[in-house]
Amino acid sequence: MADQHQGKPRKLRTSVKGPLMFSAFWAVVAFVAVLIFASGGSARAPRFDLAFTAAGIAFIVTLVIAAMLSMSYKENAEHLGKGSGVNLSSAPKASSHGGPGHGFGAPGSQNPPASGDGADGTPQR
Numbered sequence: 829m830a831d832q833h834q835g836k837p838r839k840l841r842t843s844v845k846g847p848l849m850f851s852a853f854w855a856v857v858a859f860v861a862v863l864i865f866a867s868g869g870s871a872r873a874p875r876f877d878l879a880f881t882a883a884g885i886a887f888i889v890t891l892v893i894a895a896m897l898s899m900s901y902k903e904n905a906e907h908l909g910k911g912s913g914v915n916l917s918s919a920p921k922a923s924s925h926g927g928p929g930h931g932f933g934a935p936g937s938q939n940p941p942a943s944g945d946g947a948d949g950t951p952q953r
Contacts (some may be wrong), residue, residue: 847894851887858886 863879 847891847898850894851891852891853884855887859883 859879859882862882863874863876865872866875866878
C-alpha cells in the first residue's frame with residue numbers, strides 16, 4: 829500500500845479491478861462449459877443449477893488465488909538489476925585446454941604432468 833498516492837489512480841497490480849476481471853472471466857468460462865456438458869445433449873433441459881454452482885466456485889477460487897499471488901508480490905532490490913552477480917556475461921569463456929569450458933574447477937588439464945615428464949605427459953630421458 830506504500831505505492832498509493834493521494835488523488836492518483838492505483839496501478840493494476842494494487843487495484844482490485846484486475847483480479848475481479850480475471851475471476852469473472854473464468855467464472856463465465858466455467859458457467860458455459862458446465863451448462864453445455866452437464867445437460868447431456870439437446871434433448872434434455874439445461875442444468876442452470878450446476879452451471880451457477882460451477883461459476884461461483886470458479887469465481888471464488890480464482891479470486892482467492894489472484895489475491896494470494898498479488899499479496900506475495902515484492903519488487904526486486906535495485907542492485908539486483910545492475911549486473912553485479914557472479915555471471916556478468918553469458919558469452920562462453922575460453923579455456924586453456926582448447927575445448928569448450930565446462931564450468932567445473934579451474935580451466936586446464938585435470939591431471940598435471942608428473943615431475944620429470946614433458947608438457948605433453950611423455951617421460952623425458
